[in-house]
Amino acid sequence: MKLSDRLQTIADLIEQGETVADVGTDHGFLPIYLWESKKSPRVILADISKGSLQKARDNVYRQDYSPEVLKEHFDFRLGDGIQVLADGEVDTVVLAGMGGLLMCDILAQDMEKTRSVKTFIFQPRNNPGKLRWWLLHNGFVIKEEKLVREGRYICEIICAQVSVDSGGADKQPRNGEGQLDSLSDDQRLEAKKEAEHIKYEISESILMTNGSLAREFAEKKLKKEKDILIQMKKAAIINQERLIQTEERVNYLENLLKNAKDRGI
Structure with a gap:
């Protein structure tokens, strides 16, 4: 097979x-x-x-x-x-x-x-x-x-x-x-935000163990987040909380890729 x-x-x-x-x-x-x-x-x-x-x-x-x-x-x-x-x-x-x-x-x-x-x-x-x-x-x-x-x-x-x-x-x-x-509404909201953190979507260990495919993977995620950020900034009404969250996602991915490059990956 x-x-x-x-x-x-x-x-x-x-x-x-x-x-x-x-x-x-x-x-x-x-x-x-x-x-x-x-x-x-x-x-x-x-x-x-x-x-x-x-x-x-x-x-x-x-x-x-x-x-x-x-x-x-x-x-x-x-x-x-x-x-x-x-x-x-x-x-x-x-x-x-x-x-x-x-x-x-x-x-x-x-x-x-x-x-x-x-x-x-x-x-x-x-x-x-x-x-x-x-x-x-x-x-x-x-x-x-x-x-x-x-x-x-x-x-x-x-x-x-x-x-x-x-x-x-x-x-x-x-x-x-x-x-x-059993969590309260506030605790549920906090847990939901934590679960959505980008560090769970792509970690440094993924980048370190999957070579060029991992770089491509991270770069595609970074491009997508940057495109979202551009569109958010063009919107008539800006959701500041989501804007800050997206900026944090972009920064995280940029640092991840920089650290990988510094290590020769």
Whole structure:
């Protein structure tokens, strides 16, 4: 099974011999590759869509595996997120191609189950910053981050694990915005602002470990923020708070790129 660069990058982050659940599997190519390459002895293909799961099943059956292989190594499950899994059933869960806020909600739905998984690999389609914020405020450590080009997009892939000292993390899970349900309105607003800080969208570590692609990624973000700033300054009515926030985003990205250049990146 030949994978796209995006899926290959995800596959490369999975350790040899780990059992894997591909949640939101869609076509099922990643689990097929993981078993065929002998990287994973058992794979679970899960999707909330009956049609998508059937598509994955059809692709697996097209490989002409023996009935014994299908029974022992492939498992198809229809359901919502990681609710289809038993606690600690797999080593790694892959969540790819869905929104970052949806990923947070999937994890927050059952934190005991979430914390029973050794490794999560995320490839968010949007809101990666809010996903990072949620992870860091719910007892996770981000082990590795990769950038990969897919068509005209640069995709972000995040590998995270539950911290060994996550006992100090919030016992009550935060929702997709990263806010505790018990917070006051002011605290919710403050949490929302913090989750939207650009340092969660692109960190120095991403720039230091992803070479020229990371510079391109940061430069595109900087151009977008500068364009927004120009349009804001031309507006008849200027929202000063948003203007200051955008200026801070521009300054952050400029400093990030300067520091990377100073380090020869």
